[in-house]
């Protein structure tokens with residue numbers, strides 16, 4: 051279990067721990083009856099003394115949030131959920147509906163020397179100078195772009211470019227069936243706000259993209275994880291689950307899935323669509339990585355098979371071009387898309403025209419050649435990283451080589467405490483994404499995600515080697 055500890059502040063460490071846990075308990079993030087880590091384990095993983103954790107637990111028990119018994123440990127009290135917390139500051143007791151989003155809120159890539167946690171591409175590989183030149187030209191030659199609101203649905207010219215772009219990837223539809231959003235994140239958020247409410251059932255791969263889990267959890271949805279294997283989401287399991295609880299929506303990242311890297315096979319893409327048809331539900335197909343393949347292009351998007359509007363397809367241009375421009379394209383149809391456009395207008399009155407027009411000429415004319423070069427560069431990095439792992443990863447650590455995307459998904463031996471490892475890595479200015487945050491529940495995970503493309507190559511290799519050395523000495527210290 052991870053808790054952000056802020057050292058050197060006026061709030062004492064035991065109070066920081068008890069306030070955070072109290073908030074997770076009252077919000078329901080920690081379910082009644084669930085067991086808290088032992089004092090020793092939590093102290094080790096947060097790098098604080100056992101006394102600090104004991105004080106925090108004693109305070110939680112006094113407030114009625116947990117029940118502790120000698121020998122058995124501490125458990126969340128059955129009646130604690132939703133109970134106002136009188137003794138915490140009013141802010142700590144003020145309800146929010148996104149408790150998950152705070153689980154690991156302290157990542158700051160600018161402050162970390164080796165930011166392996168962030169799934170992004172190093173800025174030197176991105177076409178930023180060219181997009182920047184287009185943007186400055188637009189600012190001087192067409193300042194009126196900043197003096198008006200754009201179309202809620204997105205700039206018509208950009209949608210036309212997107213139409214051609216998607217057509218080359220097997221998705222044929224008119225530009226009226228496309229919408230531009232401020233990143234995929236906004237697209238997911240709009241779908242969730244429009245179609246998902248408290249108690250609705252959302253199925254997704256386990257593990258999955260933490261940003262999507264947060265959005266659906268924030269809507270009060272019942273998130274049901276579906277296990278994956280080498281061919282992606284287990285459709286046999288999903289079918290059984292859907293028989294028990296009707297899906298409102300299925301969220302999937304079918305290609306080079308985040309975080310696991312697996313790709314949904316063609317046969318399963320077809321079956322997933324059939325399933326959505328038979329249950330009359332939506333599939334949200336999140337596609338940030340399909341252009342980033344190493345050897346063979348992946349199967350076509352599920353949307354390319356969709357004849358009756360069951361798929362809302364979201365293609366991000368963040369990873370490949372410029373995350374700062376916040377451009378994604380949503381493909382939907384009929385009433386579903388109209389309602390999403392209305393939600394977009396309620397959310398921000400349309401994405402900025404300036405960034406839409408700044409990426410337009412690049413996507414229209416240079417994207418394909420550029421993406422081919424980017425793939426070669428990324429494949430080179432991934433192979434170097436894999437070579438280094440082969441040489442330096444300690445025994446008991448396993449991974450499989452991704453066929454595309456930006457991440458390596460490592461499995462650690464059962465004895466490793468990932469919270470503790472995170473603290474140790476942080477002290478060396480190394481960050482990684484703990485697998486725990488990629489699960490909707492408070493599930494333990496033995497995985498960590500490392501992004502190999504966010505740093506300059508030599509820096510990444512140096513950081514990875516340091517991290518493997520640190521992991522090795524940590525595992526040796528456990529003698530496991």
Ligand SMILES: Cc1ncc(COP(=O)(O)O)c(C=O)c1O
Pocket residue numbers: 169232233234235236259261303308336338366367368369373377378
């Ligand atoms: C699977 C997935 N979906 C969506 C996003 C967010 O992308 P965007 O920058 O387009 O909002 C990310 C970012 O890491 C991601 O990994």
